[in-house]
Amino acid sequence: MNKILLHVCCAPDLVLAHKRLKEENIEYDTFFYNPNIYPEKEYIKRYEAFKQLKKMWKFKELKSEYNHEEFLELMKNVDVKNEKERCYKCMYQRMEKTAQLAKEKGYKIFSTTLLSSPRKSHDEIKRIGNELANKYNIMFYYNNFRSNNAISEGAKFCKANNIYRQQYCGCEFSLIEAEQLRKKSYEQRKERLKKVLDFDFEHLMNKELLKIPEELYPKYLYENGLEIIKDLKPRIIIIKKDIARDLKIKNGRNKIGNWKSKFIVI
Template identity: 45%
Template sequence: MKIFLHVCCAPDLTISFERLLTQGYQPKTFFYNPNIYPEKEYNKRKKELIKLSNKWGFEIVDDNYDPKIFYSKIKNNLNNRCEECIKFRLEESAKKAKELNFDFYSTTLLASPRKSHSTIKKWGDYFADYYGIKFLYVNFRSNNGVKRASEICRTYDIYRQKYCGCSYSLNEAKELEEISRNKNFNELTNIIGEDDAKIVFSLYKKEILKIPEDLAPKYIYHGGLEVIKTLKPVMILMKKNIAEDFNLESGRVKINRWKAKFLIW
C-alpha cells in the first residue's frame, strides 16, 4: 500500500521507513522543511536524504526552499512557534498527498524524541479530514525506535544534526552548548585544578582522544575516569597498559551516567 511520507530529516526517516515497510506500506517521501536555517544546513540534510534514497531506492518529492514561508507562519505566534511549524508542514504534506492521489499520509516527526505526538496527531488528523485523506499515526519511537535509528545512522554514516532546524532552535542549542561547556570545565577544574584544566580542556569534544598521546595519563591517575567524562570525546583510544589499571576493555563504558566508547590497543 502506498503512503505519502513527510520527511523532516534522514535520521528520523531511518526508523520510520523501516517500520512502515514491515507494516506493508511503500513510502514516497516528501522533503518539505522551509523552517531549516541556514540554507547550507538545509542542503546538508537534503543530501543525507538523497544518500538514503540511493541505498534504499525510494522516491523523493522535493519542494522549493523558501524560509520566508516559515517566518510568515510563526510571526504572530512566536511563543508557540514549534506547533505552528508542525502545523503548516503537515498541511502542505496533506495537500500534496491529495494532489498526488494518495489515500494515506504520515510524517517522520513521529520518530523525533523531542516532538509532541499529541500535537502531531491532532493536526495530522485535522488536515486529513480537511483534504479527504487519512493520517497514519505510528509511534516510531516505541520499542527502542530512537536507539534503532541511531544504529542505522551509524551503519550508513548519516549526519545527525544537533538542533531541530530553525534559527531559534539553533540559538537555543548554542546557548545550551555554552552552558554545558562551562559546566564541564568547572567540573574538570574541581578535579585537577584550574591551571591544568585550562591546558587539558583544549581537548574538549575531540573526535578521537588518544591516551597517552593527547592526554597525559597523570590526569586520569589523579582524577580518575571523571577527567575523560568532562572532555566528552567521541572515542577514546587508550594503550593497553593504562587501560588495565582501570580494568577497561574495548567497547562502551559508562562513566557516571555518561557512555564513552573505548578502543584499547
C-alpha cells in the same frame, strides 16, 4: 492499506519510519518539505542525506522547492522564544502542506516522520494530523516509529552508512538555542574539571584524540573516576593497557554514565 504520502523531516527520522512501515507491509511515497531549515547549506546537507536513502531504497519523491520565507512569514505572529508554540506552528505548516498535496495527488493517507523524533510530542502530532484529516477529508496514519529502541538502532544505521545526522532541530531559533546549550554545558563541564585537575586542561576539552597517560596522567582517573573523561569529552581515547585494566576499560566503545566514546587500548 493504500500507499501513504509520507512527509520527511530528515534522513535519520526516515530510517526509523521506513523500518516500521516495511514491517507493516505499508508502501509509501515521500515529500521532503521543510522550509524551517536554516541556513540553506544546512538544508542542502539534510536533503543530500535524504537522497542517499532514496538511492538505497528506491522510493518515489514528490518534489518541493526550498523556500525559507514561507517559514519566516509563519513566524511573524508567533512568539519565537516560546519553543512549544513555535514548534507546533512549524509542524502544522509542514503537515498541512503534505495533506494538501496528498489530497491533490489522489492519496488516501498521509503521515510524517516527525513521529520518529525524540523531541516531538506525539499528542501534538496526532492532534494536528486528525485536524488536517477532517479538514481535507483524508486519513492520517499514526505509528510510534521511535518505539522499541528504534532511535538507537537508527543511529547505528546512520553511522554505518555515513548518513548525516543534524545537531539541532532546524530553524535559526533552534540553532541559537542549541548553541546556548552547548556553551552552558561547556562551562559546567569546565567548572567541574577545575575542582579535580590542578593544571591547564582547557586545550584537552572536546579533543579529537586524547592520549592517556601522555596528556592526562592516570592518577586523576584513579582518584576521581572516569567522569573526568566524560567532562573532557574527547572523540577517541588512546590508553595504555595496564591503565585500561585498572579502570575496567575495554577496547572499543565504552559507556560512562549516559555518554559513550571510543577507547583504543595499546
